[in-house]
Amino acid sequence: MKKHNGGYFGKILHVDATSGASRIESIDDEFIETYIGGRGFAIKLLWDNLAKNGTVDPLGPENMLVVAAGPLTGVYLPSSGKNSFAAISPATGIYGDSSMGGGFGVELRQAGYDAVTVVGKADELSYLFIDDDCVSMVPCPELKGKGNLETEGRIRDKIGDHAVRVASIGIAGENLVRFACVTSEWSRNAGRTGIGAVMGSKNIKAIAVRGHQDLPVDSIDKVVEISEQAYKELAAHDMMGYWQKQGLMGVIDYANNMGILPTYNFRDTHWEKSKTINGKTMLAGHKIGNTACFCCPMCCGNINLVKEGKYAGTVTEGPEYETAAMLGSNLGIDDFASVLRGNHLCDDLGLDTISTGNLIGVLIEGYEKDLLTLDDLDGKPITWGDDDRVMELIDDIANCRGAGATLALGSKGVLARWPQLKPIVLHVKGLEQSAYDCRGASSMALAYGTSDIGAHHTRAWTVGKELEMGAEWDNSEKVDLVIYHQHIRSLFDMFGVCRLPWIELGFHEDFYAELY
Numbered sequence: 001m002k003k004h005n006g007g008y009f010g011k012i013l014h015v016d017a018t019s020g021a022s023r024i025e026s027i028d029d030e031f032i033e034t035y036i037g038g039r040g041f042a043i044k045l046l047w048d049n050l051a052k053n054g055t056v057d058p059l060g061p062e063n064m065l066v067v068a069a070g071p072l073t074g075v076y077l078p079s080s081g082k083n084s085f086a087a088i089s090p091a092t093g094i095y096g097d098s099s100m101g102g103g104f105g106v107e108l109r110q111a112g113y114d115a116v117t118v119v120g121k122a123d124e125l126s127y128l129f130i131d132d133d134c135v136s137m138v139p140c141p142e143l144k145g146k147g148n149l150e151t152e153g154r155i156r157d158k159i160g161d162h163a164v165r166v167a168s169i170g171i172a173g174e175n176l177v178r179f180a181c182v183t184s185e186w187s188r189n190a191g192r193t194g195i196g197a198v199m200g201s202k203n204i205k206a207i208a209v210r211g212h213q214d215l216p217v218d219s220i221d222k223v224v225e226i227s228e229q230a231y232k233e234l235a236a237h238d239m240m241g242y243w244q245k246q247g248l249m250g251v252i253d254y255a256n257n258m259g260i261l262p263t264y265n266f267r268d269t270h271w272e273k274s275k276t277i278n279g280k281t282m283l284a285g286h287k288i289g290n291t292a293c294f295c296c297p298m299c300c301g302n303i304n305l306v307k308e309g310k311y312a313g314t315v316t317e318g319p320e321y322e323t324a325a326m327l328g329s330n331l332g333i334d335d336f337a338s339v340l341r342g343n344h345l346c347d348d349l350g351l352d353t354i355s356t357g358n359l360i361g362v363l364i365e366g367y368e369k370d371l372l373t374l375d376d377l378d379g380k381p382i383t384w385g386d387d388d389r390v391m392e393l394i395d396d397i398a399n400c401r402g403a404g405a406t407l408a409l410g411s412k413g414v415l416a417r418w419p420q421l422k423p424i425v426l427h428v429k430g431l432e433q434s435a436y437d438c439r440g441a442s443s444m445a446l447a448y449g450t451s452d453i454g455a456h457h458t459r460a461w462t463v464g465k466e467l468e469m470g471a472e473w474d475n476s477e478k479v480d481l482v483i484y485h486q487h488i489r490s491l492f493d494m495f496g497v498c499r500l501p502w503i504e505l506g507f508h509e510d511f512y513a514e515l516y
Contacts, residue, residue: 006218008216012024012027012116013115016120017122018119022135038493049119065202067116069115070493074215076227078296081101081105085099090198091454092193098182098190104185116130121201127207129209161210167182169204169350171399172398175398179193179355180195181195182199226511230511249302252324260438266426288304303316314337325357326357338391354433355431358432358433360393428454429454434456442466446479446482447486450482459490495512
């Protein structure tokens with residue numbers, strides 16, 4: 001069969017962490033046209049691995065880690081910096097994936113690969129270095145126990161090139177926390193489904209990539225023409241300036257006003273103190289800069305600094321809405337500096353902020369309702385808004401210490417030890433629910449319940465449309481919208497582009513179809 005020229009290198013890099021050996025597999029048009037790229041490639045590769053090995057232990061050497069960019073990743077077009085990390089999830093025991101923005105996926109493509117797979121387990125803690133055609137497992141025992149920020153810097157120093165892209169795990173990944181994430185460029189996270197624990201189980205501290213190849217494009221003139229028009233349309237949008245100022249932090253006010261803001265472990269949906277953690281509070285006293293993923297004009301990343309108080313000096317990129325809600329209102333924390341500190345700790349330790357905030361909320365409510373004893377909490381009580389105890393628990397989770405060791409096992413592990421908590425643990429398939437309460441939006445409940453990876457909003461975010469349409473909106477139309485989102489959103493992950501310009505600024509999906 002003929003090979004694709006535009007969009008694909010036609011190569012998948014396979015790495016065995018046990019032996020350090022690698023090989024390249026060529027893919028043809030049939031594979032490409034069927035699975036497109038990104039998580040489409042990942043699902044097929046994982047399926048074939050299961051067909052070969054049968055059921056696999058998510059934390060065993062036979063589980064396959066897949067990193068896959070899309071055919072539009074790194075191309076000159078709005079928000080083309082996405083790639084997918086996938087594996088059999090240690091949180092759910094089934095397929096799991098999470099996308100990462102920034103520049104890591106772009107660099108992987110520039111190294112000449114459409115996807116990378118890793119099986120096996122290294123004899124000692126190592127990082128995988130993909131340097132164009134040169135692929136090696138590099139021992140790094142000195143990085144054991146190091147946070148993501150230090151790890152990324154030290155790997156770049158060791159290579160001698162600070163342009164190298166690094167995706168690493170923190171202490172949580174090393175300790176196999178079931179919701180450990182993979183982090184790049186300070187705080188670009190593949191946050192959900194515990195992919196960081198899969199890397200940790202393989203003794204892989206990081207993946208470093210350096211590439212020098214031009215991306216294959218069928219018609220660069222056509223790409224420039226389409227993309228220039230796209231950038232003009234986005235720049236003219238009334239909400240562009242708002243997004244550049246607040247990013248996803250603007251969703252706090254929206255969620256609170258609409259009655260979908262998780263509050264006190266999802267017990268309430270509106271919080272009277274929401275203004276203490278919203279975008280205006282961020283702008284008034286903490287924001288010092290913006291960041292953006294590759295080629296993105298929205299620049300929705302917020303760089304924040306805590307200027308005074310016990311967390312003074314804390315600098316982090318974030319929070320985004322999910323983090324502010326799950327570490328803020330969901331835990332009763334009404335101090336934005338505390339939210340920033342929690343965000344920083346989770347990024348450095350390598351924890352998914354959604355699952356972290358969800359499960360700490362369970363612990364607080366369980367203790368409040370006498371479902372848990374003081375002994376269950378290591379003799380240390382906790383109440384809503386207790387930021388000191390929350391920060392301690394974040395560290396305990398990452399280090400699998402005390403009650404944190406139980407939370408580190410995720411919802412399934414929590415319920416195995418404390419089955420009495422079942423009524424207050426919000427999860428689907430073992431994945432903790434995202435920061436949108438669905439009691440006022442039944443389509444969102446359907447989206448969570450039918451999501452292939454568990455209760456995650458990125459598969460279908462229908463709550464906005466349902467709230468706009470009102471209580472009389474027909475159930476069949478809600479179902480149709482969930483199905484549509486689950487189809488169209490999968491394409492964003494396959495193409496390797498961000499969905500925010502589409503869902504927030506009305507950027508028409510036909511642009512992507514034309515570019516592809």
